[in-house]
Amino acid sequence: MDDLQALGAESTTSDHGPDRLTTIKVIGAAGDHDGPLLRQLLLPMHPADVAELLAHAPRETARTIFTLVGDDLDAEVYAELEDELRELALEYIPASKLAQKLDDLDTDDAAAIVAELDDEDRAEVLAAASADVRVAVEGALSFEEETAGRLMQREFVAAPQHWDVGQTIDFMRKTGEDLPDLFFDIYVVNPAMKPIGAIPVSKLMRARRTVLLEDLMETPEIIVEPETDQEVVAHAFQKYHLISAPVVDRSGRLTGMITVDDIVRVIQDENEEDLLALAGVRDASAGDTVWSSVRSRLPWLVINLATALVASFLISKFEASIEKIVALAIMMPIVASMGGNAGTQTVAVAVRALAARELNAANSVRIIFREVVTGIVNGAFFALLLSSVALIWFQSTLLSLTIALAILLNLSMAGLAGILIPLALKRLGQDPAVSSGVLVTFVTDMVGFVAFLGLATLIIL
Amino acid sequence: MDDLQALGAESTTSDHGPDRLTTIKVIGAAGDHDGPLLRQLLLPMHPADVAELLAHAPRETARTIFTLVGDDLDAEVYAELEDELRELALEYIPASKLAQKLDDLDTDDAAAIVAELDDEDRAEVLAAASADVRVAVEGALSFEEETAGRLMQREFVAAPQHWDVGQTIDFMRKTGEDLPDLFFDIYVVNPAMKPIGAIPVSKLMRARRTVLLEDLMETPEIIVEPETDQEVVAHAFQKYHLISAPVVDRSGRLTGMITVDDIVRVIQDENEEDLLALAGVRDASAGDTVWSSVRSRLPWLVINLATALVASFLISKFEASIEKIVALAIMMPIVASMGGNAGTQTVAVAVRALAARELNAANSVRIIFREVVTGIVNGAFFALLLSSVALIWFQSTLLSLTIALAILLNLSMAGLAGILIPLALKRLGQDPAVSSGVLVTFVTDMVGFVAFLGLATLIIL
Incomplete structure (x- = not known):
């Protein structure tokens, strides 16, 4: 090289x-x-x-x-x-x-x-x-x-539908200055300035000069309204492999265009936001100081502390049981931790599917069903595994039975809460990436500790 | 509309x-x-x-x-x-x-x-x-x-450096069939077929026919070798706002081009992979069955179970302490959970920065320092907060002191492990998104339980 x-x-x-x-x-x-x-x-x-x-x-x-x-x-x-x-x-x-x-x-x-x-x-x-x-x-x-509206540039190339290729190319050669530096499609407009077609520049350049734009153009895959959420626009670019798209005002007149380089940034930003949000970080960049790092992480840790205190409070209700069987204190973090992890997995799958628009009204019932059954299957597997461990370790059939039931219950709940909470947040217009994780972990912590200690109190004591 | x-x-x-x-x-x-x-x-x-x-x-x-x-x-x-x-x-x-x-x-x-x-x-x-x-x-x-090499298409448009704009356009009009359907840049090659310049089609079309390609072209921002990792190519596209890039073979001859629509998919895929990997999911799509969901999640849950069992084993070493002070069993999940969450936050920040190529040899020392200090600051804050809660709840200065020290230690460790583990995995050529989470949580679980129960045994008993 x-x-x-x-x-x-x-x-x-x-x-x-x-x-x-x-x-x-x-x-x-x-x-x-x-x-x-x-x-x-x-x-x-x-x-x-x-x-x-x-x-x-x-x-x-x-x-x-x-x-x-x-x-x-x-x-x-x-x-x-x-x-x-x-x-x-x-x-x-x-x-x-x-x-x-x-x-x-x-x-x-x-x-x-x-x-x-x-x-x-x-x-x-x-x-x-x-x-x-x-x-x-x-x-x-x-x-x-x-x-x-924030992604749109006001520079674009438009030509009336009755022009031919030669006229259009000559117009662009003459206009020079006012055109955007780079463009990839020209838009064909009707007399009311509405975009009715798009022609990739590479196609325009190879067409004969006498061909009418009308005969060369294709209907734009999408016509963007400036109020549209950038994620929706990005999804359309991805789906249709677009390089640029026309933007219209309220009356449908062409007012700008969006190009793929901006969409690449949007996709990257939205993905990074989801990744950080799922981990409970508000915002991050390499230039962050200690102070901005603390500020972007403290809020979620405070919420986590609150949920952890609620969990502790619930545990304290079973003080008597723990005093009698210390093995409960030893095993209870396992039930909560397995539930938390299974719940986080489901949330990640749900957030990804929602972001990619793969999860919608048409298939949500099937996917909820799949997640719950996945939780039950995983739960059954770990119930078997963990009850065997408990049996060998503590030589107690009842403790073994208790932990089996608790883990089956918690992993099923993890599947159910892990899919329903992001769906509910989405329907409420909230960003499912931001608070699903903490809500689901809250559910699996509660269910984990209460189910295990409660069942133990019922079954063993 | x-x-x-x-x-x-x-x-x-x-x-x-x-x-x-x-x-x-x-x-x-x-x-x-x-x-x-x-x-x-x-x-x-x-x-x-x-x-x-x-x-x-x-x-x-x-x-x-x-x-x-x-x-x-x-x-x-x-x-x-x-x-x-x-x-x-x-x-x-x-x-x-x-x-x-x-x-x-x-x-x-x-x-x-x-x-x-x-x-x-x-x-x-x-x-x-x-x-x-x-x-x-x-x-x-x-x-x-x-x-x-997998993203590259073999259809591209190249022209020799001594051609002028008119020759090039006429050539493209004549060749028709063998050209790609869509292209955004033409590449200028020297007699050895090496790409020495690129010209956006919109610029070519607006230039006068007598202008030489040599005078119009710009040096390509990047020249891609087919063995290059797709993430590296995607990063270059993002950074330089590229629409297409030339690909060369071992001898430097132009053999193909990569277009931005494929890069958009790569960016989306790589981001989704990271998001799922951080949550311990191997792969996911809306079409997954229960069986494929179970398979993509079970491995990580098994690893998590193993680490949870190690944690339980460590807790069991402090059985005597827990029997004496049940408050320890009540408070210990808080210390571990706070550490786990702080560690996950740091891992997410590190994985994002590594993926965006913002974290490198030049600034890693500064960022390690920032993460550790952030951990200490958060640790100090929660030490104060949580020790006050413990004091009010259990009326024990010693328990309050113990939990303060344990949380300070664990949140500092969360910062240190949360940044060092992804960096180490990256240096070892591993994907930091895949196993950082579980390793860091393992560290914070161990430190959380052992520090809290150990300190309690030393200080209170």
Whole structure:
């Protein structure tokens, strides 16, 4: 591959990103406050690599870079930065300079930057921005977070249905400036500006100049309304393998487009959110401080403490039983822990299926049934296994019977609660990833301790 | 939006997918074994919608559809089907028919279908396929699963560096058939067929015909080797907002391209894998039966049982202490549960950061430090809180002191183990999502029970 790199390919897949040597040089140049060298090193780099280098470099280096060459960095660099670093950048770069940079970005990226600013910075930047940017950004911000309106760019290519391929290509050659930098489909509109077709650019380019757009276009797979949740849009992109999709306003007029690169970010973000939420973490990034980490984890631990205290309170009701048979104290964590784990498994399966839109009204009965039966089967297996262990360990048939019944009951409950709780939260309009885990663990803890200690009290004592 | 739908737009974003009425009609037509009606209903639908309908319909409906109209379904329908349904389809459609359909697909999709067949079906289908398909599919299957080689399609557009825009467009107009259906970038190659540049189609189309490709092209952000792990490729696509990327063979010659729609699937799959793995589930889909659900969850529950039994064994060593102070049995689940949850939080944060390539050699020391300090801070907070609860509940300063120390120790250990275990697994080449959770919970269970009961024995007794 040396040859390729000599020819200028930035990197092969296995080692993409700013290379170590460049990073060291940049940190050195920042240490020397060598503006020209920083410019020489950073300006040829891909904006995403500059952003990554800034994220990984010491904060001091980032500060120096913003101070010395912040004005010269590509607008895209700011679009790629994490929020935290962008805030830092704003301390060193005047709002007016940032506002100028917004002009170079597609409106969705400009809006994303402005959305993350605090109110004061936002007002300052918008006041200094061009009218075009201001209108576009304010338009985007008028939609809720995580809706299609926030992902949409106002730059798109549309052509009337009666045009032919030649006219369309000539129009695009002439218009130049006002078109988006990159586009993948052109939209065919009727006289009311409603999108009635889409043509991939590669198809347009290969068609004969006299072919009518009407004869070349296909009906768009989806037409997006800006109020739609970004997850719904992302699902449609995935399902239909879309590269771009048209967005319409209330009257059905074409007002923007959404491109797949933004959807890739949405898919990644939504997945990360679910993964963290299931583990009880509110938010996480590599740039987090101790303080932000504590804040994002404490709430769930507090809730967990509350449920653990309820469990302890219930255990304390069986104090007399435990005093008589210490084996109960020894075995009870097993019943609760197995139930908790089985419940978490079911919740993960349910959250994944809901996110992938595989779990719906049509098949929910079948899937609830499957989860409960899975719980019963697993429960029966571990009832056998664990009662044998208990029999050998404590030589007590009654204890063995108790633990068998308790584990069968708890694993069945884990299946039932593990599927019903996420479904119920979803139906209530809540995010099932956020609180299903704690609710299900609460159920399996309660059932685990109470079933085991209660059955023991009934059967053995 | 009625207007739009009247004009033929299949759906708005909020209700994309096969509509309920069509689904009911299809199920009815299948019940009547009405082949012509099925054809009339299914053939105009998007292949992804047909696949979704088949996935949600009763198995009997799917069987009838494959029998009556399987030959007429678009090849893309088979590319969209879940493995399970594709196997079902093969029972009703001769291998020779399926082989013909592969000709209509891009090679990556054809390879994905063949890869999922069992050995016998695979041999049969490949024997009946055209030479082109056979070579392409066998080429793709020669690469490991989850590598770039499996995602790559052999159809791409390349042009020599000395061509101008006009020549290139004319070439594409003439070649037609052999080009991929859709493409987003054309690659510029040197005489040795090495990709030295890429030009987005939208840029090519707008350039004047006399412009040289050399002057229009940009260095490709990445050049993919087919052995590369698909996660690495996906990360590069995300980072650089790529729509397609060139793939080269060992000698650096252009042999294929990877497009973003496949990357979207990879990102989704990898994320789902991580989410399920963290919860101890091996694999899941809406089509799972009870039996496949049990199999995908039992292994982790068995491991969990083993660790729970070790914990019980350790608890049993403190039988004498528990007999004297039943409050120990009441409080000990709290210490273990808090530790387990804090550990799981840290593991989720670490797995996310590793997957997003945010956690690396450069910042791992800082992040380990952050996690440990976060553990200590959370530990101190809950030590205070829980010791107050214990003091009020059991009126014992010593018990209160014991629980404070135990929780501080366990939450600190949760931070340390929660970050070190995923990092160690990653370094050992293991998937940190798969076993970090169980290992960390094992540590926090042990530390939780032993620290609490041990300290209690030392301090109180």
